[in-house]
Amino acid sequence: MRKTEMQDDDLTDLFVGLRHREPVPTAALMERVLANAVQAQQPVADLRVRAVRYPGLWSRIAGQFGGVTAVAGLCSAALIGLVIGYSDPTTVDYLTNGLSDDMPESMDMFPTADFLSTEG
Template sequence: MARKTDGMQGREGLEDLFAAMREERVPPSDALMARVLADALAHQPRPALPVAAEVGAGVAVRPGLWRRLAGLFGGAGALAGMGTAAVAGLFIGFVQPEGLSLLGDAVLGTPLETVELIPDVDMLFAGN
């Protein structure tokens, strides 16, 4: 028949057991590591490679300029986002919304038209 112990002795014995297990380092087997790495490689996404379309009698056609350019920037979505940002930048630069002028006056303390964005070489060496 098992001897009944109070809660404190059981807890202390359990803590001792856990401490002994923390000190013991058992490295994983090579077979386990090989299975884990094979599983990880199987779940990694693979990039889609551009496929040349076949036309007629087995003549392959290379992707066009726009498709290659989109691939260079990370796909059509990324290229569309960059184009949108470029158009927005041109719009803000040419139209000069009233809120932008007020913001420039508040931040710089001078009218936005008087700010020198590209200084002369003399101004750079003047030390001002």
Template sequence: MTDRRLTDEDLETLFEAGRAARPAPPDALLARVMDDAITEAGGRSAGVIGPVPRRGVLAGLVTGLGGWPALGGLATAGVVGLWIGYVAPGGIDTVRAAMLGGGYGIADMMPSLDGYLAEG
């Protein structure tokens, strides 16, 4: 049985046989289910819907910016920007001079195969 390969048609035949042989639930079971449903439905009442509380301006602003995680990132970036602006690090001029006035030309930055093709 496990070595037999079933085609799609064979499987469909088996599924149709399974669908046709579906037993109906007993009437006593259906009656008990309906009795339980009526009992549960009778004990419940509709809930009272109260007024929806209004959100404040700050809550709307936080939601508009993307929530508390985004507001935390925005606050961190603001504090770092203020700190860098206040401290004014002197190393920035050194980095700028090294990047713009370096000893390498633009041709030195382009990759080439000259080192691999040299004879020797």
């Protein structure tokens, strides 16, 4: 076994000797630490406290559905569904003209659509 400058026993003795001594920082070190602390605190003193705004009711509801764009798409799909559902069947024929060639011309999908616009 080759001998190095410091063996394990020497290292253990060194640590035992240092363990009994209290570490005392020098005055220059304490002065630098305090100067750095004062310098770091100056930008913090310039900060202003802002009031936190919480999202409103409609924002929270829109957030549950995936955001404002998802709610806009949902509303536009619902509106188009109402328009198609309430419109006259002849208007639907104009919109769907040419979508299917195998439908007969004389097929009557809604024989009477008066129930949608009657009162009472």
